[in-house]
Amino acid sequence: MSATSEKVATIEAALLKGASIRRVIDLQVASAGDDLVVGAKVDLDAELTMKEVSTILLQAKRRVQSALPEARIVYIEPDVWIDPEAVQPTTSSIVMLGLD
Numbered sequence: 333m334s335a336t337s338e339k340v341a342t343i344e345a346a347l348l349k350g351a352s353i354r355r356v357i358d359l360q361v362a363s364a365g366d367d368l369v370v371g372a373k374v375d376l377d378a379e380l381t382m383k384e385v386s387t388i389l390l391q392a393k394r395r396v397q398s399a400l401p402e403a404r405i406v407y408i409e410p411d412v413w414i415d416p417e418a419v420q421p422t423t424s425s426i427v428m429l430g431l432d
């Protein structure tokens with residue numbers, strides 16, 4: 333069983349079908365005999381509770397396995413996407429400076 337570009341696209345579409353997943357940051361698919369192993373990092377709202385995150389990820393896993401039954405092993409990691417092109421704040425804007 334190989335991870336064709338069509339299967340990868342199916343997995344990504346299943347992940348994004350849930351309104352809470354805003355972006356697939358990283359997606360790795362490997363074959364393990366007749367099964368596929370899926371590892372994904374997805375962008376979620378940073379304000380979600382742990383219970384909400386757990387529910388969203390479980391629903392996403394079910395969508396992937398429903399769309400592609402051979403994806404028997406699915407790991408999804410929550411993250412918050414940061415645009416690599418965005419201007420990064422300076423350290424002094426984040427850390428309180430001492431009054432020495």
